[in-house]
Amino acid sequence: MRIGELAERAGTTTRALRHYESLGLLRARRAGNGYRAYDDQDLRLLRQIQVLRDFGFELEDTRPFVDCLRAGHPEGDSCAASIEVYRRKLAELDECIDRLREVRERLGSQLVRAELASAGGAAEPRCEFSCQADEGSTR
Structure with missing residues (x-):
């Protein structure tokens, strides 16, 4: 063809x-x-x-x-080489899943803290994610 x-x-x-x-x-x-x-x-x-x-x-x-x-x-x-690629890809996926779990846990903690602060009328909650990026800025 x-x-x-x-x-x-x-x-x-x-x-x-x-x-x-x-x-x-x-x-x-x-x-x-x-x-x-x-x-x-x-x-x-x-x-x-x-x-x-x-x-x-x-x-x-x-x-x-x-x-x-x-x-x-x-x-x-x-073939052995193909199986090795599967193993390597699975390890990459496991690393990615682990990183996503970490981010999810941190985000969940942020949500709880933000909800508590919001319910108590406290000052606006501090966002760890954006503040880490802002630490290097000169604002």
Whole structure:
């Protein structure tokens, strides 16, 4: 199939396919007329890339999965390098979740303090988040 058909079947653009090709993630063969030619295996590789991108993987992180499929494995994540990328991505997500939990706890504390101050008619509550940024300013 030609690049336009592959893009249509995969729900992407020819520009994206050329970009993947420039990174070595997709390898086009050339037909006698010079047009790029792809097959169902290329569509399978492309779908693997798309699924991983939907999960938030960077393009370079998809390479071990693509290489695994090219090596003839039934699934792109059945190789050690792919499993390592999963582990690394999960560790990144865990770090992000931990940071979000910290922010949520601090925000919850701010809310409680603001509500108490508001109910008691005290001075306007101090916001730790904006004050940290203001400490360096010269206002």
